[in-house]
Amino acid sequence: MRYIxxxxxxxxxxxxxxxxxxxxxxxxxxxxxxNYAIGYEEDILAxxxxxxxxxxxxxxxxxxxxxxxxxxxxxxxxxxxxAALGLAVLVIDAGFQGYRTLAExxxxxxxxxxxxxxxxxxxxxxxxxxxxxxxxxxxxxMPGFYGLAAGPGVRLGPYLGLLGLMVPxxxxxxxxxxxxxxxxxxxxxxxxxxxxxxxALFELxxxxxxxxxxxLFRGFFVVALGRLAGPxxxxxxxxxxGALHFGKPVAEAAxxxxxxxxxxxxxxxxxxxxxxxxxHMGIALLMEAAAxxxx
Numbered sequence: 001m002r003y004i005x006x007x008x009x010x011x012x013x014x015x016x017x018x019x020x021x022x023x024x025x026x027x028x029x030x031x032x033x034x035n036y037a038i039g040y041e042e043d044i045l046a047x048x049x050x051x052x053x054x055x056x057x058x059x060x061x062x063x064x065x066x067x068x069x070x071x072x073x074x075x076x077x078x079x080x081x082x083a084a085l086g087l088a089v090l091v092i093d094a095g096f097q098g099y100r101t102l103a104e105x106x107x108x109x110x111x112x113x114x115x116x117x118x119x120x121x122x123x124x125x126x127x128x129x130x131x132x133x134x135x136x137x138x139x140x141x142m143p144g145f146y147g148l149a150a151g152p153g154v155r156l157g158p159y160l161g162l163l164g165l166m167v168p169x170x171x172x173x174x175x176x177x178x179x180x181x182x183x184x185x186x187x188x189x190x191x192x193x194x195x196x197x198x199x200a201l202f203e204l205x206x207x208x209x210x211x212x213x214x215x216l217f218r219g220f221f222v223v224a225l226g227r228l229a230g231p232x233x234x235x236x237x238x239x240x241x242g243a244l245h246f247g248k249p250v251a252e253a254a255x256x257x258x259x260x261x262x263x264x265x266x267x268x269x270x271x272x273x274x275x276x277x278x279x280h281m282g283i284a285l286l287m288e289a290a291a292x293x294x295x
Contacts, residue, residue, distance in 0.1 A: 003158040011265035015231040028239040035246045050097030058094040065243035070236035079228040093127035121205035124212035146219030147273040159278040174290035183291035210281040218267040234264045
């Protein structure tokens with residue numbers, strides 16, 4: 001824990017400015033209040049996913065979450081094309097409905113559900129990994145692939161220790177009605193004990209989706225963009241990460257701001273995203289396993 005918090009504290013001391021942080025918090029709070037008041041994402045955008053109106057709606061939401069905060073401490077001019085690329089990738093991923101097409105092509109209701117829940121998690125292979133890989137191949141913005149390169153500076157021990165602290169908390173929560181109503185994530189309408197292979201494939205796709213999230217938010221928006229703009233990249237990506245959680249319960253969306261700040265500060269300071277991958281993916285799979293164990 002000392003390793004983690006020393007990095008976060010060092011970044012906060014370097015970057016903190018009361019006016020800028022307060023304005024950013026007020027702005028994302030206003031956006032969140034507007035979203036939850038009218039059901040912007042769940043009631044307005046969700047039915048439009050896969051259409052040009054849906055993409056435009058996501059573009060407006062994410063641009064409003066990122067750009068005004070990025071202007072509080074303006075990014076260098078050369079950084080803006082990269083920021084625009086990252087926002088475009090996020091918008092495409094949010095509105096993409098390719099998994100629906102695959103599911104609707106299945107001849108059985110069971111096949112429909114299986115393909116739906118797995119493809120929905122794995123679609124970021126196409127919507128996030130592919131465009132970032134093409135950009136990296138064409139432009140080579142940095143050595144290593146957006147903070148995924150393993151090297152002597154990568155320390156996983158502190159993050160595994162943090163994950164270990166979560167085990168008793170998750171185990172305490174797992175038997176509760178609310179936890180069991182949410183987890184495991186895979187569809188409950190199937191006789192899943194008869195489909196253990198599908199469960200394994202789903203969990204693999206589910207885990208991958210968290211890696212893809214870290215790759216975009218911490219790898220692209222922080223590690224890569226940070227080489228052009230320094231610490232100024234962190235605060236706007238924190239508010240953008242908060243906007244990503246607008247469809248979640250309010251408490252989860254609020255806590256994503258703190259989690260996004262910690263993981264972004266760590267990524268910028270260490271130059272890699274493996275800490276965020278371990279924590280993000282590890283907690284998600286831990287909750288899946290606990291839910292299965294206490295069913």
